[in-house]
């Protein structure tokens with residue numbers, strides 16, 4: 228029996244309080260420690276004796292701590308933060324101690340080397356091999372001085388990554404531009420003015436309003452992005468742009484030395500583990516396998532992206548000239564003029580779509596699609612399990628034979644004071660065949676941040692909100708429709724890091740198709756679906772600017788890969804040279820000499836994307852190609868769509884991390900992934 232669970236096995240959220248955790252966690256930590264110690268004393272080199280036994284030994288603690296982390300994300304307050312601060316060190320210490328355990332590592336190696344290993348199911352073999360790789364990458368196999376150097380580098384890296392992020396944060400905070408006159412705010416629509424007035428209020432201008440200002444511009448993307456798109460004062464756009472490319476590049480917040488040391492330490496760690504570069508170490512556990520595959524992808528997409536991007540820039544110049552702009556376009560003009568061109572060409576703004584997407588209708592459309600494609604029924608089960616907030620919905624998922632497959636929570640609305648931003652999917656439990664033969668079902672949760680219901684109307688969503696729900700539901704489907712009984716590789720578990728976004732991004736494709744768009748939309752007042760004219764404009768806008776956007780993504784992916792594969796070498800002696808090379812190849816306008824983009828590239832220096840930025844496009848290629856199978860079969864043919872959907876469910880969704888992602892993809896598509904569908908869908912080819 229898990230702690231904090233109802234008799235039916237769901238988390239008993241009302242009982243999960245900081246006080247109850249404070250009472251329970253020390254016991255769970257002690258028990259986990261004792262069980263792991265017993266396992267270390269007599270480890271058996273078998274699946275049950277080593278892998279399962281460790282999962283079991285740590286299960287109650289893992290479950291309870293997972294609840295803490297979840298509640299920190301959705302019910303954040305001082306009491307939960309104090310609880311986290313109090314117990315996190317002990318929990319981290321315990322998990323490091325397990326990861327570094329020599330006896331457990333020896334038992335895992337003995338299991339892999341035992342004669343029976345090859346007879347294990349493929350999923351279990353993959354779990355063992357991935358665990359051995361993780362242990363190797365954590366330096367478990369190193370001895371003596373090498374081990375000390377490795378551990379010292381790891382400690383220093385974690386300090387530097389925090390320092391890098393803090394420098395970016397402080398440098399971002401250090402800049403602000405307060406607009407006080409109507410002339411300075413010219414061009415800003417009411418929604419942006421409200422954003423900027425809120426930012427001014429946060430900075431102490433208590434009386435700031437959207438109508439009268441003052442309006443405060445900062446370098447946070449959510450603010451600087453819309454400002455650069457709308458502000459008519461070119462000199463102010465220039466000031467914001469210049470500040471943003473110079474972030475964290477001057478003392479005392481200069482990230483130049485920090486990132487140099489990070490790269491050197493990563494190279495050193497890779498060398499200690501026997502890899503010629505950090506990129507090769509990182510990719511050893513990914514679907515791409517080696518940097519050559521990433522470079523090949525960049526070359527393949529790069530050609531068409533450059534061709535379309537250059538044409539877009541030429542057309543943007545012409546549009547600006549036609550509209551009275553006589554000078555050469557500078558970097559701070561691009562967002563402004565392309566927003567105006569987009570409006571001129573397609574004539575709608577994302578906000579105007581909201582009335583067409585009331586939340587209940589979108590859910591109906593999404594669940595209808597899941598039934599049609601995968602044969603699953605999603606039914607409301609509100610009240611059957613406790614929830615953490617009254618707005619949270621609870622659902623049950625049944626398979627084609629009516630058997631219950633999974634449950635999930637959906638927490639749709641934003642609660643800025645207590646819930647973190649963005650959207651995410653998480654699994655509180657994975658599918659698992661218990662030692663007594665019973666089957667535990669997946670329990671997923673989806674969190675979004677759309678506008679709550681207001682004025683007697685349901686939550687009205689933008690198309691972006693709709694895509695977000697589809698995206699997270701795609702992740703959840705992989706967890707809920709898995710057919711694997713070992714939680715270590717069921718659903719999204721043990722899926723290679725660069726392939727995880729296949730199942731989620733695949734679902735987003737449906738939000739761009741006329742049929743689903745019609746099914747998802749019902750105007751909140753008239754009950755009408757999206758008119759055909761609007762649908763065709765939405766589809767046109769979807770390929771607007773994709774050339775330049777893809778060039779930008781490719782420049783980041785290339786820079787990241789070069790930094791971790793090539794620097795330092797004769798042609799790229801340092802990080803700045805790698806940045807120059809990537810921008811020379813893919814920037815739409817020549818970058819300013821003082822561009823210091825790398826100094827605020829938190830993804831790769833403090834965000835876990837080192838030698839991994841390419842994954843966005845890698846997974847997108849898989850997702851578009853998977854959707855291409857439905858196009859090949861005939862999107863307007865219900866029988867073909869259903870048959871393809873069942874095949875997708877039986878492969879991508881069912882097999883999860885139990886087989887290599889390349890094999891799973893081949894099982895679905897009948898061939899290796901191809902970038903053609905992505906190029907077609909984004910209008911690049």
Ligand SMILES: [Zn+2]
Nearest residue numbers: 698702728731
């Ligand atoms: Zn995702």
